[in-house]
Each structure stands twice: as structure tokens, then as C-alpha cells.
Amino acid sequence: MNQETTSTTEPNNKDFIREIIDQDLESGKHSAIVTRFPPEPNGYLHIGHAKSICLNFGIAEEYKGRCHLRFDDTNPAKEDQEYVDSIKEDVRWLGFDWKENLHFSSDYFDQLYDWAVHLIREGKAYVDDLNVEDMRAYRGSLTEAGKDSPFRTRSVEENLNLFAAMKNGDFDEGAKVLRAKIDMAHPNLNMRDPVLYRILKKHHHRTGNTWCIYPNYDFTHGESDALEHITHSLCTLEFENHRPLYEWFIDNLPVPSQPRQIEFARLNLTYTVISKRKLLQLVEDQQVSGWDDPRMPTLSGMRRRGYTPESIRHFCGRIGITKFNATTDVALLEHSLREDLNLNSPRVMAVLDPIKVVITNYPEDQVEEMEAANHPGDESFGTRKVPFCRELYIERDDFMEDAPRKFFRMSVGREVRFRAAYFIKCEEVVKDEHGEVIELRCTYDPETRGGNNPPDGRKVKGTIHWVSARHAIDAEVRIYDRLFTVENPDSEEGDFTNYLNPDSLKILTKCKLEPSLTTAAPGDRFQFERLGYFCRDNKNTDQLVFNRTVPLRDSWGKQQRK
């Protein structure tokens, strides 16, 4: 679909990764570029993954190479087919296509096993009986060297037998591991004889019960890259310390290609938590309704909220790629969102918190079909008919009794434009016994039909939206706000859940929508004029529910808050 927008919005300046790629192409090190997006199927994709997806698939498009989707499924205890399915759906929704390049690390279990045996034969790996606590103690610390395991000197023969026995299920989980024999005094802790294989008597979502030993990330990732002829293996900064190990495997194994790992900073966003672990906690503690709660920064949540894939791709293009651990202002994401929505959303009228308006000089039984533009800046959106009659609803906020001079809306004695309808003047307020305003009695000027200025040259400062009381349809509208009250929930005192915004969801049940919205399909997006962008919920499809994607920028509201 709109994949072109990704490449057409690339900044002129290349990031450091693309510069490396340019050099590798120029020097002849590579003639084609191959990247990969390697999620573990143990959770849902979020906006941070989108950054990586746009980088990897984006580079493949720009350099006419390819990008593999590879599931890093080496830990059957956490992984599940459900996640595989959701990840594929989300990548596709974002607008990327892995074509025939769908892979699983588990496809390489046989090869990895053979390579582990190879290392043993070379005297570069051994079976260790140390338990978890002892292994930790032997590893040393950040400042002290570790010491060799007493099992480090086993013969090749013995290691071969033991490893085969591990594979055959002769030992319990945790009884033994296979370790690389590198250097227990290495300043980089990852090089102190890292574990390669552990015993896990678990069912794997793809290999079933074939295996009871599984390779871990370090022993799997680089070799999988090499097997797929990945040229540039892009990952986040926390793997920086793993690069020497990544290279050690590439150097010490007869792999078919030499991929290069390059790290970049992961995405942080203000007022948001992004880590999978924390998102899982919100789901499990039922602070949100699920992974696809519209307040979640997951792709499924954002999709449900009404985000467009284009806006997310634009955003990812704008934030750049660096090694600096930055926190991006969520306003930049919202800017990308509004930019796309403004261009592509048809306008409609909806009243979320209605007050009734009676036009006293309008005939009781008359109905007019007012013609309204669907987009003020784009005639190709066409027009629609909106019914107008004697009784209408307007937004409660659009009326004020003792209104200041700068209030350009309804107040007794003031005249405003009802969008695409008429000039309306408020004559009288009706209140109930509690003093609550329940009705406005108004008059209209027939000379202003269509909302046009009258022949006498009279002008009006404000234009407000409305719906016909007789024709309006009822709907529920969910108003979402940021999930957290502080810019960086992760770095505040105490648990991040202490900073959840209690007002992140308001459910409005008495909303009145113009009748054209009857035909809105789940997932359809609109601008409710003067309010914001809204999207019909894709989950509660038996009723009419709209999610507010993002409000319009509001310089009046901003004034008020001062």
C-alpha cells in the first residue's frame, strides 16, 4: 500500500548505520544488503519495535535488498504461537512485507547442535555441572575476575558424551549446561565462559518435544544471521556488550557468512512506558483492558485507538537513529498522527455532552437537508446532507452564561454560526430546579442559510457544531488521555504504576452523532469537527463505540488553562 511514503520521507542526511552500509557497498565488502527483524514471540509488538521494523525493512527497501522476519524462539518456556500470529499481523499492518523470508531460529536447532559439538571437538566448549548459585559465584563481579569451574578441564571425549546425554534427556533441568571456554578473567562478563545450551524439558511451539536442550540467545543469534546471510544485524544498545561474543562465535565456527552487529538506541517516549515486561504487568494487573487497550503503546492498541500506519512510519523516520539514549517528546508522535489524520479524515459533527437548543422561530415540522463539506481543504471528499430542524443539540462547553468578551460561542444575546446551517442567536436560558442549564431558546436568521453571511454584512466570530435532536444517533465515546501523569514513569521514585493517570479513560454514554455515522465500519476514522479525531472501535462491534484518537490542537483551551 503506502510503502512509498516511507522512502519519500527519508531525511536528506543519513544516519550512522546507513553511512556504514554505504561504505560497505563502496568498498565492495557487500554487493547486496540483507537485514532482519528478530522478535521473540513472547509478547505484543510496541512502538519501540516499530522503530526497529522501520529501520530494518526501510533499509532493505532503500538499498533494494531484503529484510527477513525471524522469530527468535529459543525459550519455549515463554513463547507461544499466539504471539507469532499477532507479530505477523502487526508488521503487515505497519506496511511491510517479508515476502518469502520468514524464518525461525528453531529452524536451525540441528545446525546449532552440530556447531556446539564442533566447539567441543575444538576444545572450546565444555559441559559444566555447577548449579546457578555456584556459577554466579565463580563468575566474579564487575571489578573482580572470575575463576575456572572445576569441570572446565573435562576431556573432549567426556564433554561429547555428556552433551549427547543432555540431548537425550538423561539429566534433569538445571543439572548441566554447555559453556564456551573463553576467559574467566575477561573484563567483559559476557566472555566469562557464557552458557550455550541449557536443559529445558518444555514443549516448543514449533519443534514440539523433539528437544530437551535449547541454545540461548548468544549462541543462536549471530549464527542465525550468518546462516541467512544477513549483512547488517541491527540491535539495541543493551547488546553492545554482547558484540565481542557475537564475533567470537562467527570467528570460531565454520559459518557461511560474516554478519556485523551494529547497535542503536531504543525508543523512549515521554509519559509512556515501553518495556515489554512493564506492559505485561499492566495487562496482568488489569490496569488496562488488554494488550490492545487503546492507551497501550502496542501496535495493536494504537491501531485500535485510530493511529494510522503511515503516521507511525513518518514518526520513525523523523526521530532518527543514533547511539544516544534519548527520550522523544510524545508530542512529536501526536504531530505525525494529526498531520496524517488532518489530510485523510472526513469531517462529521458529533456532540459529546449535549444541551438542547430550540429554535423558536423555526417551523415545528420542518426539516432541511443542509449540505456540508466533508473536508474543508479537499473537495474530492465531496459533501453530505445533514438534517436540520427545530430542536438541536450543541456542546455544553459551547455555552457560557457570563461569558468573557473573548468567548466566541453561545451566550444569551450573542449570535454564532451553526456550521453549514444558519446564524443562531441565543435569546433565553432554561434551567431546572438545581439551576442546571437544560435548554437554550434561540432564533435563526433565514437569510443565512448554509451558514453564509447575511446580505446586511453582519459577521459572527464563532462557528459551532450541532446535531439534529430528532435525527441524531446515540453512541458511546471513549476519551483517552496519556496513561501516565509524569514525563518519565521509569525514573520516578517507587513503582511506575504509582504514576498511572486516573483520568486516562473517560467513557461518555450520552453522545449524539449526526446520522451519517450509522454506516461507520469498525476501524473507520473521522474528525468530529472542533473536537478531535475519532475511530470506530474495532472490538465492541455490536454497539456504536468511538475511541478518541487524539484531540485537535486547542489554542483556546490552552489560554483557559493559564
Added chain:
RNA sequence: AGCCUCGUAGUGUAAUGGUAGCACGACAGAUUCUGAUUCUGUUUGUCAAGGUUCGAAUCCUUGCGAGGCUACCA
């Protein structure tokens, strides 16, 4: 405290020894049948101190600050 990485307007990101730019935000104004959009303008920056150089954000030294690393997770 050992190792690795990183410090450019409020935020994010360019400038690859030669005029510190862009975007977002904020602020002001113009236009407007959405207090939206659009348009115009304003504002603010090279972590610090030395050094090399005709010239340093860029190279060197030292200091300061930030992040990551001690799973049989990825």
C-alpha cells in the same frame, strides 16, 4: 568500582577541520464557515577546562555527567 557506549536550543536530530541548520514545542501575528488546518515571524544550543590548528561541535588530554553490563531471558 572494572569494561563498553554516549553528551549539539525545552525535546529529537543534522553539520564528517571551514557561515551551527532542520523538525517538534513555546510565543506573537495573518488568513479561516473547525479557537482546526495553512502562512509569516520570534525565541533558545555545541557538558567543562586545557591543547593542536589560520580555523574545532568535529582531532588530542583531563575532568564532569548519563546509560548499559555480574539470567541456565532476549
